[in-house]
Amino acid sequence: MHPPRILLGVNIDHVATLRQARGTRYPDPVQAALLAEEAGADGITVHPREDRRHIQPRDVRLIAQVLNTRMNLEMAITEEMLTLAEEVGPAHVCLVPEKREELTTEGGLDVAGGFDACADACARLGTIGSDVSLFIDPEPAQIDAAVRAGASTVELHTGGFAEAVPGSAAANAEYQRLTAAAVHAAELGLVVNAGHGLHYHNAEAVAALPGINELNIGHAIIARALFVGLKDAVREMKRLIIAGQEAGLMAALDAHDHEHEHEHEHGQER
Ligand SMILES: CC(=O)[C@@H](O)[C@H](O)COP(=O)(O)O
């Protein structure tokens, strides 16, 4: 049976980055969210940061009122953000680590190290009906802790893979790490998403990882939109990740057939 088609969550933070750079009213992330949906986005991701560098709480409130798909609210575990989540009631919340001085999210949430805060946030967000995801490095200990904390989903941080030189030993090692993590998380019953730093040259490979439910992609799509328009940028990314998922499924089938042939040959030798 064919698994469900891979989903694309479009992160629109960087529409707001451009607006905040000049303090104008445009470009409007609300408009971006609706255009992305029209082009086939399966969900819209927003990450209001403590320093308000891009998406503002007001954007989050407005977007929540007009979305036709679902909101994935990325947030640090702070009282202010938990209160915002309770107010807007997003379908999904992804808990992320946050540092003011970072250019972008540098690592995954340390669920094992900050277990009580994560488990409390999962329980609190569960009461408003949000599915809670934890944005983690592709490490078995973090995946195990995510299950214990009560999360339904993990988002594997793909930054290590995205930043490695394509085709290098480091990129291959990161890819193996992501593969093992995706398998491990799925075996534990978690929904497995992935994201961060993905673009038009690496997202297909990540979509081919086993059992990926959704990729969340922002910066590259908004950047591409400058040249081709937001709708085409979303459509292109969607085509790429669906092709990646298909390629991953074909490769898994080939590997499975190969294994059976091997077993058969060895069986006959005995
Ligand atoms: C948590 C995560 O993966 C980030 O990708 C985030 O949503 C991007 O944040 P910035 O765009 O603020 O770097």
Ligand SMILES: NCC(=O)COP(=O)(O)O
């Ligand atoms: N969680 C990842 C995300 O929302 C998008 O990250 P990026 O594509 O902007 O790096």
